[in-house]
Amino acid sequence: MRILVTNDDGIHAPGLKVLEKIARELSDDVYVVAPETDQSGVSHSLSLNDPLRLREISSNHFAVKGTPTDCVIMGLKHILREKQPDLVLSGVNRGQNVAEDVTYSGTIAAAMEGTILGVKSIAMSQAYRFGSHEGIDWSCAEALGADTVRKVLAIGIEPGILVNINFPACAPTEVAGIAVSVQGQRNQALLDVDKRNDGRGNPYYWLAFARGRITPAEGTDLHALIDRKISITPLRLDLTDLPSVTRYAEALGG
Numbered sequence: 272m273r274i275l276v277t278n279d280d281g282i283h284a285p286g287l288k289v290l291e292k293i294a295r296e297l298s299d300d301v302y303v304v305a306p307e308t309d310q311s312g313v314s315h316s317l318s319l320n321d322p323l324r325l326r327e328i329s330s331n332h333f334a335v336k337g338t339p340t341d342c343v344i345m346g347l348k349h350i351l352r353e354k355q356p357d358l359v360l361s362g363v364n365r366g367q368n369v370a371e372d373v374t375y376s377g378t379i380a381a382a383m384e385g386t387i388l389g390v391k392s393i394a395m396s397q398a399y400r401f402g403s404h405e406g407i408d409w410s411c412a413e414a415l416g417a418d419t420v421r422k423v424l425a426i427g428i429e430p431g432i433l434v435n436i437n438f439p440a441c442a443p444t445e446v447a448g449i450a451v452s453v454q455g456q457r458n459q460a461l462l463d464v465d466k467r468n469d470g471r472g473n474p475y476y477w478l479a480f481a482r483g484r485i486t487p488a489e490g491t492d493l494h495a496l497i498d499r500k501i502s503i504t505p506l507r508l509d510l511t512d513l514p515s516v517t518r519y520a521e522a523l524g525g
Contacts, residue, residue: 272298275356275385277342279364279377281309282334286363289409289416290395294360296417302356304346306377307336311365315340315380325349339381347388359385360420362395363412367437369396369492369502370455379506382433386508391428393420398440398496414443419501422449431509437492437502450500455491 274294278287282305294301307326316338323345324336333350335342339361347355361381368376378394385392397412415438423434439446465479487493495502 272358273300273351273354273356274298274302275343275346275351275359275390276301276303276305277339277346277359277361277381278305279310279313279339279361279381281306282328282332284309284365285407285409286365286397286412289397289413290360290363292413293363293395293416293420297358297420301331302346302351303332304335304342304350305333306339306342307334310338310377312375313338313377313380314375315383317341317344339377340384343381343384343388347385347390356390358424359390359392360395361385361392362397363409363416363438364394364396365399365407367396367398367492367496368394368435369437369496369504370457370487373435373454373506379433379435382435383506383508386431386433389430391424393423393428393434393436395420395436395438397438400440408440408442411438411441411443411446415446415501419449419503423503428505432505432507435492435502435504435506437496437504439496439499439501441499445499446501447499448501450490450495450498450502452492452495452502452504453490454504454506455487455493457485457487457493 276290276294318337318341323341326334335345361378364378373379382392382394399407463479465477492502492504
């Protein structure tokens with residue numbers, strides 16, 4: 272099995288090393304194609320107005336000056352053009368990708384692009400406790416990642432579907448199992464704009480996220496992580512809401 276590994280945190284991210292280790296537990300035919308710099312939050316963007324710069328770091332390891340989506344395209348359409356991968360693994364992201372993160376995440380977008388291009392694709396993220404950003408414990412993803420991927424592949428991934436896996440912020444021995452989850456929803460009142468001033472008194476702004484208490488619905492990815500379970504959420508590329516299609520068609524006669 273040939274595996275393409277990518278991420279959105281950049282070619283030097285520790286989570287990428289964890290993911291490569293996971294991939295090598297599954298196969299000895301692994302290629303790494305990742306962004307030159309951190310591309311967190313770029314979603315499914317493409318570099319249409321700038322050239323893509325490709326740098327070979329070592330055997331089977333490449334850095335792309337572009338987005339995670341660019342990396343998957345370069346991997347499938349250029350580097351591995353003659354022999355396509357059987358699987359795209361994206362991550363392991365620094366922090367969970369659940370709820371509305373799905374629409375922002377470059378990690379998930381890379382798996383989306385793999386799916387669009389006809390390759391089974393899985394996004395993987397490691398949750399961490401609030402305030403421990405610099406000291407993330409990767410052991411949960413590292414210890415359980417390969418086995419979780421094997422289980423997903425054994426079940427099968429249908430065309431047009433990608434799989435989003437999130438590992439809880441706990442030791443592997445504390446994991447309470449696997450939860451097949453739906454996408455949750457946070458309280459967006461926690462999102463804010465933090466205004467500051469630079470050394471010359473000019474204003475600048477940071478997007479900020481306040482720490483707040485939420486009670487996620489049972490069965491969601493958010494709830495699974497609180498329960499110390501590995502969250503597995505199949506996501507569809509087709510975003511069409513069929514009940515609304517019916518309702519609009521009835522109202523508009525279309």
